[in-house]
Amino acid sequence: MDSVIEKVVMEKGSKVLPESILKELIEKLKKRNVTEEEAKKIVELVIEVYQNSLVEPGEPIGTVTAQSIGEPGTQMTLRTFHYAGVRELNVTLGLPRLIEIVDARKVPSTPMMEVFLDEEHRYDREKAKEVARRIEFTKVENVANLVEADLYTGSIVVELDPEMLADKGLTVKDVYNALKKLNFGEVEITDEYRLEIRLKEAGDLTYISKKRERVLNAKLKGITGIKRAIIQSRKGADGREEFVIITDGSNLPQVLKVPGVDQSRTRTNSIYETEEVLGIEAARKVIINEIMNVLREQGLDVDMRHVLLVADIMTQTGRVRQIGRHGVSGEKTSFLSKAAFEMTTKHLFEASTQGKTDDLKGVTENVIVGQIIPVGTGMIELYVNVEGNSPATNENKRGE
């Protein structure tokens, strides 16, 4: 029976239907107990429905897309700080995040990474923690109980928290080295967990507190920009539990260099970083994922195709361009369209110095001069010789 179904489907549908639908059809028909007759009918119906679902030429799909993404914007919540699985972290979602994405901001307001681990590290919490320690940016402040400026002796005393030290996988020696690197003066381990920096030169209160600030922020280990790394366990594609590191802050180029990180799956929500490191196709993918994520989280039903088009127009030239005057709109060829959008006079002056010609190909331009717009039914140009009363000859047909 199975082979019969396959034959029926391939016979009728192989030239018309796309691969994916054929596959789905065969698979689903095999599961169901259908007769050959029914299978034929089903395939015919599928073909009919498929052909009816195709886009018509001239469809102003750009406008439809813009409306389909813009309209749900009115229904979105404004200030939603939502916790993504881990509740220590909050992420900007909703309208602000959507605006941020189409603006193609260099740094998202809440940068975040999802760091996947390699075969060796992903199944063991301790090993995952090891990687997390390598990633998380740790400064003296994070492991110190107390950092005190002693004005009298002109020194700064650092008292470390042994628990925190162990948690971050650091030793007193590490801190010692880090403090030494600052080159503020002699560093001395005065007690088991107590260090003292004797400043080279004495200074007043502001001077010392400035130095203290520097001590607090002295880097011990980790990657700049990663404020926190949290380990989360989740089910992997193979069904096995695996550990993933979620970070607060993003630094893709550096994180990818960390041993134990699975470079092929690790991702960030920063479009700019992705573009720099992984290229334009990856950036496109991030735009799609991030927009879909915002919409899904808000419970808004928007067709994937709209998001694809937005991502494609943003990445069309090989660089990420924002939706707005510094990107897609600003790089249009028509000065009338640009002038009608934003910064009217600037575009007019610019066009005049270049002696530019606007050939009125787009929609806005034709609205401005009061002509039929070149989308939908306006795309067709058909001339019929009414007077001649004869079927159209080659002379009075003009195609474009």
Place this chain on the structure above:
Amino acid sequence: MVDPIKRISAIKLSVLSPDEIRKMSKVQIITAETYDDDGLPIQGGVMDPRLGVIEPGQKCPVCGNTMHSCPGHFGHIELAKPVIHVGYVKYIYDLLRSTCWKCGRVLLTDKEINEYLDLQRRLEKYLPFLLPVFHEHIKNKASKNSICPHCGAPQHKIKLERPTTFYEEEKGSFRKLAPDEIRNRLSNIPDNDVRLMGIDPQESRPEWFVLTVLPVPPVQVRPSIMLETGIRAEDDLTHKLVDIVRANQRLRESMDAAAPPIVIDDLWELLQYHVTTYIDNEVPGIPPAKHRTGRALKTLAQRLKGKEGRFRGYLSGKRVDFSSRTVISPDPNISINEVGVPEEAAKILTVPVRVTQWNIEEMRNYVINGPYKWPGANYIIRPDGKRIDLRYFKDRKSLASSLTPGYVVERHLIDGDIALFNRQPSLHRMSIMAHVVKVLPGRTFRLNLLVCPPYNADFDGDEMNLHIPQTEEARAEARELMLVQKHIMSPRYGGPIIGGLQDYISGGYLLTSKATVLTKEDVIELLGVAKYAGDIPEPAFYSPKELWTGKQLVSLFLPEDFTIRMKSSVNAGRLRCEDDDCLHDSFIVIKKGKLLTGVIDKKSIGSQQPESLYHWIVKEYGGDFARELADRMFKMFIRYIEKYGFTMSLDDVDIPPEAQKEIKEILNKAEEDVEKIIEQARRGELEPLPGRTVEETVETKIMERLSKARDEAGEVAANYLDIFNNAFIMARTGARGNILNLTQMSATLGQQSIRGERINRGYRNRPLPHFKPGDLSPYARGFVYNSFRLGLSPIELFYHAAGGREGLVDTAVRTSQSGYMQRRLINALLDVRIEYDGSARLPDGTFVQFTYGNDKVDPAKSDHGKAVNVDRIIERVVGWRE
């Protein structure tokens, strides 16, 4: 003869040269005087009659035309000394920096110049969008050279002091560059070098950026208006031109009188100021020119810029005739694709109809009825093109009889005409749809309730607009593409945006519920309102008397080959079941057009419900059928709910005392727990959550505990509510409200929040003076113990209002933000269209997507995103059997 179609094929912009300005000028403006004592314009003044006629009856001394056909003519002002044009300051600055002050060449070697020119030619041909970057690069490179590679002259640093003053650094001190000097330098730059800077010397020589002659626009551009007092008020531009002429005159006089250079420079500066503000009155760095009243003048740039400027206000958006606007009100008795138009409006809105031998009698009647009696006509257009206004025509009867084929009658709007109906904000294409006109008494537009979702309309005072297409093409497109039934499927998600709402859903549920049986009279009434014309089906019960079920009635409207299995909205909680063997009647089974089990509710007929019964009807039987179903079956639902007498009263949210007690206990328990948390924190025993302070941890824990308490209380209330309680029916079927609303009414309102936190702002350490500072108890921080049924205490009411206000503010802020985002999205994407090969492209042919959406499928015609829902098709053909 058909009019030849004239089309504008291109528009070109360039900079006017002084010669061109003089050539197109009809008069040189030499005096600042405008009118003489008799109120006549002075020759050589800014209102010189040669600039165009604006008074009726006069003839233009230049072209001989009257007011209506004279386009107006330009004049010019010869400036005593050149001034800089603000719009081109940026270009002047770039040019000065990257060319040699002595020989005028670009500061690049000949070799480089030739290479770049060659590269530029190729870029223009193949990668035009890279040109701006290219020119930027050249400017940067050239301006870095400190010695001219051509004549060897050392280059000085140029400084621009905005808006229009240039300085040159010479031996550490700055020397002002006068406009005439700048102009000399600019005119020294050879054409090829100009080209390298991205400027086309044919269309705009750089020296033209410094004005020596100023064009004076015709008076039509700046009409003066007569005030009621009879005083003539001049346009802002005229004021500015007078200022310029006056400053120019004074400058010239001082020059002729050989005044000291300081005086001349001052006057020159003044002239520069006036010319600058004449062009743009919002230039940063200088005070805007003011009117006598202190209002800033609206000069050239201000006329073009911004939302109300020429571009966005008049060119991108055009005002139209044959439109109308009024309040909307609901009418369930008209079809979803109809619009009720008040007679008053129908007598003003007209449709031009060409008289033919077949409609001549009808048209004569319209003419005889005239403009004040509906249905009549307002105008007649004779074959020679002359318009006759029927308001002023006495003998309409004889006019009517003189009507012959070839006349056009602008007749009133009548039933069956097509109209475009719109509600702002027009956020998606379903905000403008075509409706069939139905002229009704009253003064409001009437629309069917089922089309509220696409327009997002309600009837609390909303107004909508109506447009009457005037050409045959427009009407055809409206009927074929824009009619309501063509837009049931939303392109946003591939599901129906139109569908049952509120009482339609409750009605559908009540009618199809198992408890409903109908007598013959009921059946006749219900089928009657639905305009059912077939036979009454066999009754479901014969004894004790003939009775029908609601499911039987619904089945009468379903197509005979329609088969579906799906869950209802009520299929949840206690009424959940997974297949058609469902005791709660919450699983819909329709086989061959017969509703066998299940109730009709939001999931099956609701609006914005993809993959619902209504969705598949629209998909499989088309919009016309779906429209009919909405007009007939849905009508039956509301008639049934009227007969049933569906209402909601206080009783519906009342819960028995024992439930009340139970809820109280739950809340008391929660309060105790909260106290424990606070106490724990006070003693410092609370372990903070990672990354949180103790205070934040306390807050999180309290919120969690309280929200749990609210849920528990709600559950108790829901358990005590009768299943056939009307409010509960509405919540379960999805008609209106949800369980949360119900529990807020009958159990407890719960925590009020601002920015996701408990209410904590107000006085120091306490939101209200009724509490002790630092009181963290639920009551002090906005937990409302009471339900709406019990009533809120004053403090609770205050907190509730505070939480409610946040929502209002949020909406207000959001609309502006999302509106701007949508404007940008539209502007970035509006040129993208589908070509015949299924690709998404821009009008110049560049690709955005080679295959639209990877599968060429139109989301509006998809099955909730999928090209084909294979499961549904198998279900259609084989039904189901295991």
